[in-house]
Each structure stands twice: as C-alpha cells, then as structure tokens.
Amino acid sequence: MQDDPKSLKKEKDIDQFVDVGLSEYELERLENIRQNQAFLSTIDLLQASEELKELSRKKASQKGLKRLQREPVVKDLLPSRKSLRLQHKEAETLTLPKEKPTYTQPQFVKKAAGPLPMEAINMEEGFTLSSQLQQLCSEESTQDRKTALDLKDYRAALKSMRITADQVAKVVYDRTFSVAFHPSTSSLFMATGDKLGRVGLWNMGGACGDDGVLLFQPHSRPVCCLSFSPACSHQLLSLSYDGSLRCMDLNKALFEDVYDISDGLKTFDFLSHDCSTLLVGNWDGEVAIVDRRTPGNSHESLHSMDPKTLRCVSVHPLQRQYFAVAESWTVNIYDSRCLKKCKSSSVCELSGHSKSISSAYFSPHTGDRVLTTCMDDTIRIYDTSAMTGNSPLLTSIRHNVHTGRYLSKLSAVWDPKLEACFGVGSMARVRQVQVFHESGELLHTFTDQDNLSTVQSIVAFHPTRNALAGGNASGRLHVFTDWC
Template sequence: MQDGSGGLSAYELERLENIRQNQAFLSSMKIFQAAEDLKQSKPSQRGLPRSKAAVSEVLPSRRSLRLQHKIPETSSLPPEPRGVLTYDYSQPCKKPSGPLPMEPANMEEGSKLPPELLNLCSEVSVKEEKVELNLKEYRSALKNMRITEGRVAKVVKHRIFSAAFHPCTSSLLMATGDKWGHVGLWNIGGGWGDDGVLLFEPHSRPVGCMAFSRTNPAHLLSLSYDGSLRCMDIEKACFDDVYVSENDLKSFDFLTPDCATLVIGDWCGQVAIVDRRTPGNSYESLHTMDTKTIRCVNVHPLHRQYFAVAENRVVGIYDSRCLKKTKSQAVSQLLGHSLSISSAYFSPSTGNRVLTSCMDNTIRIYDSSALTTKVPLLTSIRHDMHTGRWLSKLSAVWDPKREDCFVVGSMARPRRVDVFHESGQLQHSFGNQDHLSTVLSVTAFHPTRNALLGGNNSGRLHVFAE
C-alpha cells in the first residue's frame, strides 16, 4: 500500500533513508575522498620507460591420466639426487676490473655523451657571501620549495640506495645508484636521454654510497656492495677503478680536502685507507676494527684526521694517525643505541654535532665540540625507522647549508619528508598529494641551492625546489 509521499511505499521510503544514512557515514569516514586520492596518485612517466613484462608462453592445460583413462608409464619415484646441490640466484656477474666506458644503456649503441653534460659538470660555481638565515627565515624558504610533474622522473631501474646533487647552480643535476649496480644521471629539463636521464651500469650490486669530488666536480665516486669503488670521469668518458676488495663495501668519505685520500668501510668490520694518486686499485693500509660490520664512515669537516664509524650499537670516532691493524682504540664513543645504527654524520661546517640514525626508532644528536672519551647526548627524537626488507633504510642527513637542521624520510601517511632542528622541533614537512605517494628513503639537500631530492623503491627521484 502506498502513502502520499510521491507515490512511494513505506518500504521504499525506509530503503532510501538507509541509503542516505550509509552515504552520510561513508562521507564522514572520507572514503570517497580516499578513493579519489588513489586514482590521482599515479607514478610519473618521465625518465626511463617502464620495462615491458615478458609475454608468458601459453601452455596446454594439464589433465590427469586417471581422467584420460590412461595407465601411468611407471609407478616408481625418480632416484634421489646425489652430491652437493648448487643454487643459481640469477645475480649479475661482477664487472671486470679496469676502466669501463661510459656508454649510456638507455641510448643507441655507440652513442657519445652529450657535450652539454661535460660543460655542466665543469661549471665553476660562483662563491657568494653566505647569508645565515634564522629559523623563521629558514622555515619560510622551505615552504617556498615545491614539487611539480616535471620534477619527478624514473632515473634508475630498481630500488634507490644512494643519491647526490652535483654542486652546479645553473641547473639541477643529480646522480643516483640502485640495487643492481646502475648509476643514473638526471638533469631536470635536460634534452638528452630520456627526459634528461642517462643510465650507466658500472657495478653489479647495490650502489650504497656516492659523492661528487669537491675539487673536481666532473668526478663522481660510487661504491658498491660488489667490492668495487669507481670514479666516473666525465672528461675521459669512463669509470676508472679506485679500489677493489674481496669484501662487500658499505661506505666511504674523503679523508683529505683535495679528495685524493679516502677512508672506506666494508661489511666485515674493516677500514681501508686508499690514496687515488697511487697506481693500482689497492689500499695504503687496512685496519680491522673491533666490530662485526661497518655501516657508515664520515670524516670531520675541519679536523680531517678524525672520522666517525657507525658500528653495531656504538659510534666510534677514530684518529687516522693512530690506527692499528687490529682493534684500534676509538678516541671517543657515542653510546646509548639499543639496536643497529644506520648512519652517523658530523655537522657540515664545524663538526660540533654528530647525527645518528638507529633502528630503535630514534634519531640522536651528540655534542662533539670536545672529543672526550664519551660524547654527551644532546637530543633524542622518536622517528619510525622500520622500513621492512623491501625499502632502503632511512637515514637522517644534515642540510649542508646549515649546522643545526637535517632531513629524513618518513613512514607516515600521507607520504612526506621531514626537516628537524637539532632541538627536536619539526621545521617543515614536504608532501604533495598529486606527486608524492611513496616512501622516500634516500634524501639529500643541494649544497648551495634551496633544493631537496628524495629517492624511492621504484628508482624515481622526487625534487622539491624554489
């Protein structure tokens, strides 16, 4: 029976009311908005093209012999295999030692490097008077940094392990290394390669650390877990051997201001001192530290004989003049970490602070202005550092333009990158609904410009800049 409400029955009116209430509930939970966000956040198509999935062979469907009314050919099991079983992990072979030509893998065979690249890498930066911003001005500068569609690109094929800005100022040129030994160069707005991306293959395993030489910016040094450290020399168009080890290498830093001498840490707890001017690809001296593995080495910016080593649960500061072959004694120690330490970095100008990242979900800042036996702790900041096995570990790194602020990726949603003051105060969070939808594990500030990069698990770089 129908009432006077538009000819609808009581049942139909009740059903419409239920629909209205359900939609109001979903709107209050922002379900529709979340669905729209998922539709909008598509990965950037700039940079390297996506690899096409291999077309699987179509095989005939399997049917049991019983259903086919057939008798099995044999009823006995095959014999058990004898001897030692070997497994093929399908990992790339180690690259041969010696210089490797810089042949872009994403260009036609025989293609030469674009001459604009050498001009850009050889650019002499004009030294301007350094203007020290207060925190309010610094926060304002961070807020003016934006990400756009043109500032996101796939630069390497696989998960990013390391990245660095080139010091040139006329353009934003970046380098990054991935899980399987690729090194990519990306010039935003560049006219070469794939949207300004050039891809190289100098290593065969993760490129865990890289840095441009401060004295010759046409040199990019890259270190890999495959036991090799190479120098990309753009003038010679080759990757030169610097150091080769039987152990997996983890981290390096320049021990001298001319960037000729390096300190290199490996996964077996050894530190090698390497002089690039010495012929060959071996070390000057090798020192076994009192630890199982070394995750990071970093040199003091002023007193360059000192370098910090992130060991298992302790950061030790060592004097390179007093190293022994085994169990060298640390000048100072940074204590208080309850789990493994991912990284430890001196503050960029004075070295009066040491910034550490630890898997106990804590970022710590220590006062290293006086290298006493035990360096005092200044600040502890709670931060989720558990990325899981499929993402690169988070590491807090200093802004090279300041002594008191640093950047670190975040596991929080919506995805973002956080900048903190050494006091623990959050200065700014970089995020964007349209162009940032993944965790940026690897982060770095430009040495002079207001620009920040972040690398993710799919080989993409995201850049925030003015």
C-alpha cells in the same frame, strides 16, 4: 538547487507502479528508495564517489625512464596430465630426498676491472654526452660561497619549497640506495644508484636522454654510496656491494677504477680536502685508506675495526685526521694518524644505542655534532666539540625507522646550508619528509597529496640551493624546491 535528473527519472518510475496494483509494502519500499536517492543527490555523494575512483586510478609519474622492455617468456608445452586411476594403473611410489635442497644465492656477474666507457643503456648505440651536460658538470663548486642563514630565514625557505609533477621522475629501474646533488647552481642535477648496480643522472628540465635522464651500469650490485667530488665537480664517485669503487669522469666519458676487492664494500668519505685520499669501509669491519694518485686499484693501508659489522664512515670537515665509524651498537671516533692494523684505540666514543646503527655523520661546517640513526627507532645528536672520552648526548628523537626488507633503511642527513638542521624520510601513512633542528624541534614537514605517495627512504639536500630530493623503492626521485 536543481533536482538531479537521475532522481527525477526514479520518481517517474515509482509513479508508474502506483496504478499497477502493487501492495502497500512494495509502495513503501519504492518510496524509501526515492527518498534515499533524493538525500544522496543533496550531499553530492555520487559525485564524490566518482572523484575517489578517479584518484585511485591515478598513475605514478611517467617522466624519466621508459618502461623496461623484458624478453617474452616462452613456456614449454607439456603433455596434459591424466589420472592413473582412470587409466587403471597403479599409483607411483614417491620417495623423499635424503638431504634437503640447499638454497643458492643468485650469481652477480661483476664488471671487469679497469675503465668502462660511459654508455647510456637507455639510449641508442653510438649516443654521446652533450657538450651542454659536460659544461654543466664542470661548473665550479659553490660550496665556499654559501650565505649564512638564521633559523627564521631557513624555516621560511623550507615553507617556500614545493613539488610538481615535473619534479618527479623515474631515474633508475629498481630500489633507490643512494642520492647526491651536483653543486651547480644553474640547474638541478642529481645522481642516484639502485639495487642492481645502475647509476642514473637527472638534469631536471633538461632535454638530453629520457626527460633529462641518462642511465648507466658501472656495477652489478646495490650502489650504496654516491658523492660528487667537491674538488672536481665533473667527477662522481660510486661504491657498490660488489666490491668496486669507481669514478665517473664526464670529461673523459669513463668510469675509472679507484678501489676494488672481491665484494662487500659499504661506505666511503673523502679523507683529504683535494679528494685525492679516501676512507673506505666494508662489511667485514675493515677501513681502507685509498690514495687515488697511486697507480692501481688497491689500498695504502687496511685496518680492522669491529669484526661484526661496519655501516658508515664520516670524516671531520675541518680536522680531517678524525673520522667516525658506526660499529654495531656504538660509534667510535678515530685518529687516522694513530691507526693500527687491528685493535686501534678510539679518540672518543658515542654510546647509548641499544641496536645496530644505520648511519653516523659529522655536522657539515664545524664537526661539533654527530648525527646518528639507530634501529631502536631513535635519532641522536652528540656533542663532539671536545673530542675526548665519552661524547655527551645532546638530543634524542623518537622516529620509526623499521622499513622492512623491501625498502632502503632510513638515515637522517645534515643540510649543508645550515649547521644545526637535518632531514629524514618517514614511515607515516601520509608520506612525508621531515626537517628537524638539533634541539629536536620539527621545523617543517614536506607533503603533497598529488605528487608524493611513497616512502622516501633516501634523502639529500642541495649544498647551496633550496632543494631536497627523496628516492623511493621504484627508482623515482621527488624534488622539493623553490626553483622558478
């Protein structure tokens, strides 16, 4: 092994002091320095230190949206403050206000009711959607053409999925609240909603927009629920806290009104196979049945459930008259044919939660399972094949879901390609996304030191391809796939 040039130089520096007449202590100190430098050069510690510094300077992915240009802040020039004591003046007498100042919530300007043009806010004025993008979004859903996988093949597919720098992009400017995959198999096309009402579209590998990203703003508050219509794949439905539910139609290049209230919408699902009827839930514990074929943007009927809170609704995939509602500390399953205006009786109950429930979803093929995520740090799977009385608990998995106020809540979601498997983000320090079997077995953990360094609060699976997307607090999507 060759000597380090730096250590050789230090040896020469020490030798030149020997003839100067240094004391024995000083010569011993210089010899210790020489030996330490020689040891460090043998273990390459200095080189490792430089590599660590280089890693710390590593920037997040620059693909996707460019940096948001903000207006420069102009500060008023105030006169310099002078001491009253030095000016030989009496001190001012200050009196406290009689009442404490009240905090006012920031005002959000809601978009006007009615259709909105699809104007990409990250593109120049006059930009129009490309015919290639419209053709991609109009591809027929392949949901009925899924090939059945056994658990062994599914595990192998998970292990084959990777992430690269090209599979990370900034799709919205603020915190991710929702993510959805388009069912197309010719390209990976995703949508995501953020904290300030924006909806971003990302055609991975596409040339349209900023690295395939187009950004729109049909809402003014968090877009907490997104879904491409299984019946019309060129339509994307988005729901927001601002009380609006809109349908983005790429063929018409419009955001059409579907449902609108003053504020507080939380969740929705398709109540009919043709997606013409929707089940919409709000923060006040009410569930509305909305028929898109009816003129206007109101509901057909409104039903009060839990007056405290309502987090999630999920419709049974086969028997669509049944739907699950996450209410406070329990999940109830109702029959839409037997609903009353208030105090409706549930068909069965999923109990055992000790804190509020973030989400509850029927399994995608049979509906024989319900997957819940609860703030008591537990993911639960219930058997709902009987749909009577109190559904039995099958599996309980401990999982930290306490994200704090600056991250979206973690929610476990089913993989539509296999009935018994689901994915969820993680708060573990090695940032990751985990995939479990309904038995509680951990099937795979997605990690990547170079391209995954943040918590993936929101996750979504492609309905047919081996692809998983995770969204973080800065509006970036991270995609694991075996796409060639």
